[in-house]
Amino acid sequence: MKKHNFNAGPSVLPQYTLEETAKAIFDYAGTGMSLLEVSHRGKEFEATMSETVQMFKELLNIPENYSVLFLGGGASLQFCMVPYNLMNKKAAYLVTGEWATKAHKEAKLFGEAVEVASSKDKNFSYIPKNYVIPQDAEYFHITTNNTIYGTEIRYDMDSPIPLIADMSSDILSRPVDISKYVMIYGGAQKNFAPAGVTFVIIRNDMINKVSRQIPTMLNYETHIKNNSMFNTPPCFAIFAGLQTLKWLKNLGGVAEMEKINLKKANLLYDAIDNSKIFVGTTAKEDRSIMNVCFVMKEQYKPLEEEFSKFASSKGMVGIKGHRSVGGFRASLYNALPLESVQALVDCMNEFEKMKA
């Protein structure tokens, strides 16, 4: 049976990425050796790293004065690296979900980490508006897509102070005006690569901003100066990421990708909005096109478990909602085909016909 992979992350990747990485496990770049066995200092991997950086820059139209880094440790490590490198006394955080909360928590170790606004009052089901960003903070940190709650800041805001975004779960899903940000980072395991690599897009002047001493591996300067090769990088995940970028470029780039993503998201949201038994959990204007959260209406709630099993029997994988929201969550990352969304919608309609 065909599986439809709605996992929230690690999650579906293009078939092209799977095939090319599997091939490279046996013969990488014509070396007759495995991608897993070659030196990161060899000319083949140097070329892979450089091509990955270049294609990342090309697809996201990243200006010349920014570096693209591929590091280990996960986006969670960035939660402390950001204030370690960029916060002397005060930073501002928009708290829109679990990951934003974690990022904010780490910043408190380094100075005054102001919560500019939070949507915790309504279980993070919306993006706060009309907040004031303190002019004396050194940066403003946002989480553009809230994987667990299904909300998204899907535009590039104007910030009076340097803007930093965690885009773990929506990078490469739409064109981004990089120049509005001083830094964008994220884990790879949604729209880019398998788990194990973190991308960092950082404006080159964002070094030497603090007076504290920074451990070498936590200092962005180290990685900018060494093109992410200060120590052995996660070679396999980077190579896999490059294949995804090639797939994306071939498909028409991020602008084309956004059109497809909107089509997928609209298909599912329309089904939810027209349903007698399902209902969305987030404010409509803040809906994520990557993670669609929905539950059953109050009178149908006892059927959630049954729908889970029904959907599973039809090949749907990973649609159980996070425990903080309950119900269902379908993650519609770049590599998820429209047919999978259609299959889920069909499944919802079929279930509804039986029950409502």
Added chain:
Amino acid sequence: MKKHNFNAGPSVLPQYTLEETAKAIFDYAGTGMSLLEVSHRGKEFEATMSETVQMFKELLNIPENYSVLFLGGGASLQFCMVPYNLMNKKAAYLVTGEWATKAHKEAKLFGEAVEVASSKDKNFSYIPKNYVIPQDAEYFHITTNNTIYGTEIRYDMDSPIPLIADMSSDILSRPVDISKYVMIYGGAQKNFAPAGVTFVIIRNDMINKVSRQIPTMLNYETHIKNNSMFNTPPCFAIFAGLQTLKWLKNLGGVAEMEKINLKKANLLYDAIDNSKIFVGTTAKEDRSIMNVCFVMKEQYKPLEEEFSKFASSKGMVGIKGHRSVGGFRASLYNALPLESVQALVDCMNEFEKMKA
């Protein structure tokens, strides 16, 4: 032509590891989905993580009161995590090479990092002896194998204070008395897995040892409490590591592995010692069985480039010495077959017959 992979890291892995990981890219644990696409919170990956920890513990005979962690960021990140977590005021370092120097440097950010002894005076060609470990230091840090210089501390020393070892390049190459150490760590990309995962063996009481606040991701307590799943782990590299452990167990475990490693190393060292043109670069009693460094004798030095090309034409890969030593380095990690060492020795003998 058959390639003989003497890369210093990333380096040769068992064929079994390559085959099983390539298979899992298409169908992981019978899920019908890729290893690269499944949730780390799913029961399949939970089982992989747990089996990897268990087999690591079994093969190295790790006592019950130790945890085994698999983290991102590389051993270089551990250079700061060790003092961050374990050094209040004073720590002692044995400086035996480039990586030991880097570890020592990071510790200086956290307090008094005493250099107990160093072999820098002779380009790290030996392991210092008869040094005094300060009793009031909080731990003593050693690098058991010096990949670049080809020296190794191939026994488990008695230390009057807690002993911490970077075993990046010799873990799993011999039985280790884990109880002599409070912590052992290392990058995976030599004897264990592809680049992208770091193993940490840590005694469970090594938490809450310092008064400073530790960022969440840098705190060993976080990872011990969450079984390395606080954030998304490098799933692929961990799965690949498990395959290597299975291969090693099937081969007879680390005691059997050590016998094979000694046979390989002796074969090459004997060839060097009996050679008219080649000479080893390290003190004989400190020779590494993982990385064998040798150069040409003074009068033959101009032939080094020619030998490089000759060896390359015979399928030898990665035998160029590190720039700090020059000449040649053959890394004989666990997965390198005896036949490859024999091929290198044959190649050296053939060249010598032509030239000497």
